[in-house]
Amino acid sequence: GQPLVFDMSYDKQMGNRELVNTVSQLIECEGWNRRSLEPFHLHFCNISPGGSYHKELLKRYGATWDKLLITVTEKSYIDIFPRNKLVYLTADSPRVMKTFDHDKIYIIGSIVDRSIQTGLSLANAKRLNLATERLPLDEYLKWEIGAKNLTLNQMINIMLSMKDTGRWEEALKFVPKRKHEGFVQNRKEKILYNDKKKRCTP
Numbered sequence: 001g002q003p004l005v006f007d008m009s010y011d012k013q014m015g016n017r018e019l020v021n022t023v024s025q026l027i028e029c030e031g032w033n034r035r036s037l038e039p040f041h042l043h044f045c046n047i048s049p050g051g052s053y054h055k056e057l058l059k060r061y062g063a064t065w066d067k068l069l070i071t072v073t074e075k076s077y078i079d080i081f082p083r084n085k086l087v088y089l090t091a092d093s094p095r096v097m098k099t100f101d102h103d104k105i106y107i108i109g110s111i112v113d114r115s116i117q118t119g120l121s122l123a124n125a126k127r128l129n130l131a132t133e134r135l136p137l138d139e140y141l142k143w144e145i146g147a148k149n150l151t152l153n154q155m156i157n158i159m160l161s162m163k164d165t166g167r168w169e170e171a172l173k174f175v176p177k178r179k180h181e182g183f184v185q186n187r188k189e190k191i192l193y194n195d196k197k198k199r200c201t202p
Ligand code: SAM
Pocket: 088, 089, 090, 091, 092, 107, 108, 109, 110, 111, 112, 113, 116, 117, 118, 119, 120, 121, 122, 133, 134, 135, 137, 148, 149, 150, 151, 152, 155
């Protein structure tokens, strides 16, 4: 199957509660993936043995841990995959993801941050010279307020849906409804909506 990478290099940027929360989300992600028609081959990269992520995952999974169909490794994705195939997903990317590419290896940052640390995953991708993309949220949804950073659960469901259907109208159903006012019907409506928003914000 197509690989999907979770970058586990953010344990030092999170407090204990955030880390526990991230692991809960990762466990759910593994479940969504396993139950899907065409699962990704999940890779948990950059995990330090005996580190806080590793300990928490072991604690939560117990004996199941060794039976999971996940590749868990200390290595970085840049040491496993060709660089030109990697795409780091980050809400702060200047590039919009247009279509789902079955040949690319997408990377998701395993981080839940309450006090949103903007640009953390973008900085990481830039440092490694990797391509980045953000989801086309503004392009498809009438966005209300709030951060465009989605949770890991939402991310994996969106990616599974894109892999399966290739349709943003399907995949973006996993964005919580409270964050937007529905789908943009056409280009004209999108321009009108964005104009209205601009006029309303001082
Ligand atoms: N401040 C963090 C950062 O610097 O990325 C936010 C982390 S977000 C809660 C968790 C991960 O989900 C991100 O690292 C990214 O891989 C992915 N993600 C969340 N929202 C995204 C979006 N709108 N577009 C692309 N990737 C997104």
